[in-house]
Amino acid sequence: MNNKVKPIMILGCTSDAGKSLIVTAICRLLANRGVKVAPFKAQNMSNNAAITEDGLEIGRAQYLQALAAKAKPSSSMNPVLLKPSADTFSQVIVNGVVNHKISQMPWMERKSLLWREVQHALLQLQNEYEQIVIEGAGSPAEINLRAGDIVNMSVALECQADVYLVSDIDRGGSFAHLLGTWACLAPEEQALIKGFVLNKFRGDPLLLGNAMAWLQEKTGIPTVANLPYYRHQLPEEDSFRLGTKWQRGKINIALIYYPYASNLDEFDPLIYQDDINLVPVHQNEDLNDFDALILPGSKNSGVSLEFLRTTGLDSKICQFKKTGKLILGVCGGLQILGKRIIDTHSIEDGDKNGLGLIALQTEIEIDKSTRQRSIKWFDSSLLGYEIHHGKTVVSGSVFPFISKGLGWRQENIYSTYLHGLFENKVFYDWFMRQVGGRENGIEWSAHIDTELDNLAAMFALHGWL
Incomplete structure (x- = not known):
């Protein structure tokens, strides 16, 4: 050295x-x-x-x-x-x-x-x-x-x-x-x-x-x-708050918390808003009173999918779809919402039938897509990143969402491979318009920078350096 x-x-x-x-x-x-x-x-x-x-x-x-x-x-x-x-x-x-x-x-x-x-x-x-x-x-x-x-x-x-x-x-x-x-x-x-x-x-x-x-x-x-x-x-390294319940007077969003859920820190901008209640759902319960539903990323979409079937949450998600309220699938959540997951190389848990709520089919590939992205969206830009083994193709009548090849929409089902969406004010406000919430999003990166300075000030006061 x-x-x-x-x-x-x-x-x-x-x-x-x-x-x-x-x-x-x-x-x-x-x-x-x-x-x-x-x-x-x-x-x-x-x-x-x-x-x-x-x-x-x-x-x-x-x-x-x-x-x-x-x-x-x-x-x-x-x-x-x-x-x-x-x-x-x-x-x-x-x-x-x-x-x-x-x-x-x-x-x-x-x-x-x-x-x-x-x-x-x-x-x-x-x-x-x-x-x-x-x-x-x-x-x-x-x-x-x-x-x-x-x-x-x-x-x-x-x-x-x-x-x-x-x-x-x-x-x-x-x-x-x-x-x-x-x-x-x-x-x-x-x-x-x-x-x-x-x-x-x-x-x-x-x-x-x-x-x-x-x-x-x-x-x-x-x-x-x-x-x-x-x-x-x-952002927390690998933990997530459990135990929050549906609350009257707030926009209640259900986050499906299945095994191997990943990159959950991207939903922090929802957690820390006073008017939003993000509720991790990890057991069978009625979802229809929620204002929106999110299926996050997963390191093993096949195992996560089997968890939904074992608990009965698969049928609850399908019932929620009939309410017409927004369902968002991110990365692994996108794959789970689709018709079929093909895992020829046994990267995850083998071939699976998805929930079939959007006409997409995903093949799990050996090579992983990992890149930062800047996407023009309306009159602004969305910053985010991709991190997935899946290659998804359209298998029916769907429309592009976010960007062609990066996300798809069918009726009230929205899905995308782009992580970090809610950290963009423009997306946060769009999402709130869909669910009846307040358009009070912030640019999360600037917020995090302030939090880092506050943390350093605390350490300067109580630490040893």
Whole structure:
């Protein structure tokens, strides 16, 4: 490695400890100070992905972190992306492109192939940027996964990073988590840890008593920050809010939440509007009272389709179609709404009959379409991206929607391969006209930029940099 400033690395005691958000905050904080900074996560597992300018696929979290760093998103920032498409199978994206050979390999046999890609990507970033902020995955204390590690302490040792270990104090047991995780590390790994971080704290700091001094006495490591529970409107890495119910006095939109639903962050512009109620539906229930219905993307449209049939939601969606209210299918949702999914190469779950609500037929191809798009629509432009294996053809009387070959409409069924539609004010307002809502959309990218600055300000107040 070179002689630049040591990378900063954020590790967590558990999944969802807040690593992604902290990396995002540090990237924006340093960028605002004029530092040329970039994020890095050697391996991510998520079905929320993004497409770079050169058509490569990376985790949504690293894409957001790049925006926070005011850097151009690149596949070097996330050289390995795992996209779950079955209980025991994930598609492996290497340097932004699907690698079918590695995807079929046993987990522990992949390290020799993937580690050199991680090393190359990390070195490339270090040669290009002044500071790298690295995110780990899960917990470095997973003893059963240490032999195949390419994302946690292996990376820390490779670049001799300054490591900060984060615990979610809102869950409870933080000091045990921090001490136990530290104790599971080898001495040379423990030597890299520069500080412990308490995250998602709410309450009186005096309640912490002398716990931080006790922890330092046991480990020799100080607790360098106590970050508050922070509410934001930034995309989540791989989680989605469940439990919302239909509410009187609002525009209620049902989002069909099937297994392997993907890129759900694209519906954030709906979630954070006071007059809209986006309701994830994942069990059989009457849909007719909703004002609109959305079928999101899916990493495995065949399995998602079978879920609809098993739960009986397939018939509920067909009944909703008869109300004449709008149904929107995005990517995998488009394929599910069609007549037939042909999966000759067994990329997903084999051939399936779709719901048959729009005259389209999709063939799942080996090659994946991944590209950013700018589409002229009415008197404006729609910015979005494609990310799909399916090639869809018309099999009946349908009309183009959004753009020829990119989307289709039949009666009250609208479908498209373009992700990110609601992030465009012009589309949001169009959608609201169809469902009787207020045309109060915003350009989401500008909103996200403000949220990033607010996050950085919070970290500047409570963090250690």
